[in-house]
Amino acid sequence: MNEEINDISVLPENREKTIVKKSITGIVTNLLLVAFKAFVGLMSNSIAVILDAVNNLSDALSSVVTIIGAKLGARQPDRKHPLGYGRIEYISSMIVAALVIYAGITSLVESVKKIIEPETAEYNAVSIIIISVAIAAKLVLGMYVKKQGEKVNSGALAASGSDALFDAILSASVLASAVIFLIWGVSLEAYVGVIIACFIIKAGIEMMLETLNDIIGKREDAETILELKRTICEEEAVIGAYDVALFNYGPEKNYGAVHIELPDTLTVNEVDGIIRRIQNNVFQKTGIVLTGVSVYSFNTHDDEAARMRNAIRKVVLAHDWAIQMHGFYVDDEAKSIRFDVVLSFDIDRKEALDTLYAEVAPLYPDYEVFITPDVDLTD
Numbered sequence: 001m002n003e004e005i006n007d008i009s010v011l012p013e014n015r016e017k018t019i020v021k022k023s024i025t026g027i028v029t030n031l032l033l034v035a036f037k038a039f040v041g042l043m044s045n046s047i048a049v050i051l052d053a054v055n056n057l058s059d060a061l062s063s064v065v066t067i068i069g070a071k072l073g074a075r076q077p078d079r080k081h082p083l084g085y086g087r088i089e090y091i092s093s094m095i096v097a098a099l100v101i102y103a104g105i106t107s108l109v110e111s112v113k114k115i116i117e118p119e120t121a122e123y124n125a126v127s128i129i130i131i132s133v134a135i136a137a138k139l140v141l142g143m144y145v146k147k148q149g150e151k152v153n154s155g156a157l158a159a160s161g162s163d164a165l166f167d168a169i170l171s172a173s174v175l176a177s178a179v180i181f182l183i184w185g186v187s188l189e190a191y192v193g194v195i196i197a198c199f200i201i202k203a204g205i206e207m208m209l210e211t212l213n214d215i216i217g218k219r220e221d222a223e224t225i226l227e228l229k230r231t232i233c234e235e236e237a238v239i240g241a242y243d244v245a246l247f248n249y250g251p252e253k254n255y256g257a258v259h260i261e262l263p264d265t266l267t268v269n270e271v272d273g274i275i276r277r278i279q280n281n282v283f284q285k286t287g288i289v290l291t292g293v294s295v296y297s298f299n300t301h302d303d304e305a306a307r308m309r310n311a312i313r314k315v316v317l318a319h320d321w322a323i324q325m326h327g328f329y330v331d332d333e334a335k336s337i338r339f340d341v342v343l344s345f346d347i348d349r350k351e352a353l354d355t356l357y358a359e360v361a362p363l364y365p366d367y368e369v370f371i372t373p374d375v376d377l378t379d
Contacts, residue, residue, distance in 0.1 A: 015152040015252060019070040022148045023063040026160055029141050030060035033134050040127045044178075049131065051107040051193050052174055055167060055200060058103035062096040062160055069093070070154070073250055086250015089154070090215050096159065097208035104200030111193030118190060128182075131175045138168035153251045159207050166203055170196045219377065220246050224286075228256070231285050232278050237262055237270075239298050242326045242340070245377055246288065256282075257292035259327065259340075264297045271295060296327035296340075305330040308337065308364065315359050321347035322356075323376055330367070338370040349373050 033056040041050035069092020075085040146161025148154075173195065177188040225244050232241040239261040247255045260278070262271060275293045282290050299305035309328045316325045321344040328339040337360075343352050353373055361369050 015154070016070050016074040018148060018152045019154050019157050020067050022145050022157060023067045023070070023160070026063040026141060026145055026164070027060045029137060030056045030063065033137060034060065036130050037134060040130050044124070044127050046127075046174075046178070046189050049127070049174055049178075049189075051110060051196060052134075052167075052171055054107060055103055055170070055196070058099050059160065059163060059167065062099055062163070065092050065095045065099070066154075066157055066160060069095075083249045083255070084253055086253040087215070089250055090211050093159065093211040093214075094208060097204050097211060100163065100204030100207060101201055102204075104197050104202075104204055107200060108194060108197035111190055111197055114190035114193065118187070128175065128178055131171060131178065135168050135171045135175065138164050138171060142166075142168060159210075163203060163207075166199065170199060214248065217248070220244075228258070228282060228286060228288065231282050232258065232260060234281065235274055235278055237266065237274055238278070239263070240296075240326060242296070242324075243294075243342075243374055243377070252287060254286075254288045255291050256288045257294070258290060259294045259296055261296040261298050261327065263300045264329070265300055297329045299328075299330055302330065302332070311363060312337070312339070312360055315363070316341055316356060319352075319355070320344070321352060324374075327372070334368075335366060336368045336370060337364060338372070340372040340374050342374040342376055344376055 034053050037049055037053035041053055069089045073086050073089040077084045142161050142164030146158055149158030149161050173192050177192045181187055229241040241258055241260050243259040245257045279290045282288055308330055313325050316322050322341050323344055324342040326340055330337050356371055
């Protein structure tokens with residue numbers, strides 16, 4: 001295996017170190033903010049500031065969970081888990097989201113209590129300064145952690161960064177309520193606490209839904225698929241690449257399968273060489289391991305086959321729910337026609353196939369038609 005591939009294989013180790021280092025930075029910063037805000041909140045009798053401190057504490061716990069998830073997810077594959085432990089990071093992201101939601105619900109309950117039984121807050125200049133410093137610290141921390149999370153493709157780390165940026169906005173609302181109290185004597189901090197709590201809950205739910213999508217399996221973005229197909233089609237003999245399916249086993253741990261269309265004049269030995277080169281190139285350029293490469297045969301010396309292909313394609317693609325036709329081959333010896341059709345999710349598969357067979361079969365009654373329905377996996 002060449003040097004470029006070896007470089008890719010080292011990435012998970014560097015990625016883990018980055019996640020751990022940035023998470024530790026987040027833990028230290030948040031614990032300092034917890035101490036400062038808790039002090040200010042207790043001294044000023046401010047529920048909003050105290051809840052802001054609780055929110056920072058949940059952020060610190062989230063960073064701890066992120067570190068544990070990164071460490072466990074980086075474990076090498078073994079007999080029980082041959083594809084590795086990468087999906088543990090998704091579990092850690094779910095735990096982080098649950099902690100955020102819990103902190104939000106707790107904050108909401110306490111804020112509502114303060115609205116029912118109000119207590120007057122006592123802010124001073126020192127409180128204002130500490131809250132302002134906390135806002136600045138959260139802005140810097142948030143931008144830094146989010147950027148690093150996106151760089152190493154860590155959902156948990158990026159979410160921590162986004163959460164920190166959002167915390168800065170919430171802290172700004174606490175600062176605003178303190179300034180309003182000092183100037184006009186109007187206490188809004190319990191109501192601000194409710195707003196903070198609602199936003200925290202909303203952020204936690206969004207984090208959980210995003211992670212659930214990763215666990216369930218979601219549609220790959222069009223650019224990733226296009227890049228993969230471009231890489232495959234760089235191989236001279238490849239006529240087309242279809243039916244790309246990617247399987248994710250954790251951040252940066254992607255496996256895939258694809259159909260390629262090749263001329264019907266190639267030998268098995270030639271096809272084997274082409275497939276191996278494709279797998280090698282795809283891994284070098286994208287880090288995706290192609291575990292399955294299937295082959296469609298393409299008629300090369302038959303003009304009649306080309307005319308039949310065009311006639312059938314016109315009939316098939318006349319339907320809005322027929323997204324693409326590929327893998328077309330005419331076997332004159334066996335008197336058969338075979339091809340695949342990518343079907344939209346808007347049509348019942350049986351209904352679509354019945355319609356296509358009814359329209360295509362009469363065009364060439366001397367041939368047996370085989371239509372394979374494909375799922376619309378990509379944009």
